[in-house]
Amino acid sequence: MMNTDTLNNLHAASLPVPAKPRITPLVQTRFFKQLTQGLGKLVPPVVIMALLLLVWEILCSQEGARLPSPSKVVNDTWELIVNPFFYNGGTDVGMAWQILASLERVAYGYSLAVLVGVALGVLVGQSTWALRGLDPLFQVLRTVPPLAWLPLSLAGFQDGNPSAIFVIFITAIWPIINNTSVGIRNIPEDYRNVSRVIQLNYLEYFWKIMLPAAAPYIFSGLRIGVGLSWLAIVAAEMLIGGVGIGFFIWDAWNSSLISDIVLALVYVGIVGFILDRLVAFAGKKITRGTSAA
Numbered sequence: 657m658m659n660t661d662t663l664n665n666l667h668a669a670s671l672p673v674p675a676k677p678r679i680t681p682l683v684q685t686r687f688f689k690q691l692t693q694g695l696g697k698l699v700p701p702v703v704i705m706a707l708l709l710l711v712w713e714i715l716c717s718q719e720g721a722r723l724p725s726p727s728k729v730v731n732d733t734w735e736l737i738v739n740p741f742f743y744n745g746g747t748d749v750g751m752a753w754q755i756l757a758s759l760e761r762v763a764y765g766y767s768l769a770v771l772v773g774v775a776l777g778v779l780v781g782q783s784t785w786a787l788r789g790l791d792p793l794f795q796v797l798r799t800v801p802p803l804a805w806l807p808l809s810l811a812g813f814q815d816g817n818p819s820a821i822f823v824i825f826i827t828a829i830w831p832i833i834n835n836t837s838v839g840i841r842n843i844p845e846d847y848r849n850v851s852r853v854i855q856l857n858y859l860e861y862f863w864k865i866m867l868p869a870a871a872p873y874i875f876s877g878l879r880i881g882v883g884l885s886w887l888a889i890v891a892a893e894m895l896i897g898g899v900g901i902g903f904f905i906w907d908a909w910n911s912s913l914i915s916d917i918v919l920a921l922v923y924v925g926i927v928g929f930i931l932d933r934l935v936a937f938a939g940k941k942i943t944r945g946t947s948a949a
Contacts, residue, residue, distance in 0.1 A: 713725045713727060729918045732913075733916055733918075736750065736916065741753065747897075747899050747903065751923060753899060754901045754904045755901050757901075758886075761820050761889050761900070762882075762885045762886060762889050765822070765823070765827075765828065765889075766828050766881065766882060766885045768821075768825045769824070769826075769832055770828075770878065772829060773828070773833045773877070774832060774836050776836075776837075777834070777837040777839075777874070778836060778837075780833065780836075780837040780840075781838070781840025781841045791837075794834070797830070798830035798834075802826070802827040803888075805823050809822040816897060816898060817898070819896060820900075823889075827884045827887075828885045829881070831880035831884065832874070832877040835874060835877025835880070836870060836874050836877060838873050839870030840866060843870060848865075851865050871942060871943045872943050875939030875942070876939075879935045879939070883928060883931070887928075890902040890924055894906040901923065904916070905920045908920065
């Protein structure tokens with residue numbers, strides 16, 4: 657007689673062997689198509705960047721060059737690159753703390769600009785009287801250079817930090833107001849008629865029709881605003897001092913540390929690009945792909 661183990665082995669052998677999952681040609685095609693598209697977007701900027709770095713290296717490695725080459729920048733700033741979070745007190749801190757201090761100011765100023773700018777944009781877009789009364793004033797004020805507001809804000813606040821936040825606010829608010837008002841004025845009349853037919857109150861109309869319809873315009877203004885905010889804070893920090901990437905650049909210039917300035921500019925560009933991409937990503941998700949990427 658067969659024992660229990662033998663029976664179990666025979667039973668297991670009689671069971672069909674599960675087939676290994678196979679990758680269908682359609683899945684393979686999609687994968688290679690996505691891979692090709694990704695490489696198509698990645699390769700051109702990498703090649704261009706490599707060529708620019710090569711030209712920069714050749715030009716600035718010659719005798720008498722006044723600007724450092726890429727290799728010299730890396731060599732001079734290696735400690736700043738590998739140790740971005742050092743803290744020695746005062747303004748002697750790593751690049752990460754410098755950037756985070758600037759981002760904190762941008763977050764406050766930009767958030768205020770978004771709240772006030774969208775509200776004023778809705779008002780100007782909805783009301784003909786507000787458009788006629790406020791729009792000329794806005795068009796005049798938006799042409800004032802950002803740093804021209806700094807002395808006035810320093811006189812009013814008597815402190816550098818709120819003054820820098822005010823400069824960010826007053827710089828970022830104008831494109832938000834303009835784009836929001838344009839978006840509100842371009843809401844199709846059919847949408848307004850539908851809201852009247854189903855008798856939406858003003859709050860329901862605002863949330864269900866007005867904001868979704870104007871969202872692509874609003875996010876275009878938000879993208880412009882966040883870029884201007886980052887530009888403004890770097891310039892403002894050069895004058896107000898303290899911890900921040902703008903003051904770091906100015907302090908490096910006073911100390912003749914050109915390589916430090918180049919490194920800081922690289923970080924400024926990368927952070928600005930990330931901020932723009934974040935706002936663009938949020939806009940694409942909220943507007944379901946109708947805003948510009």
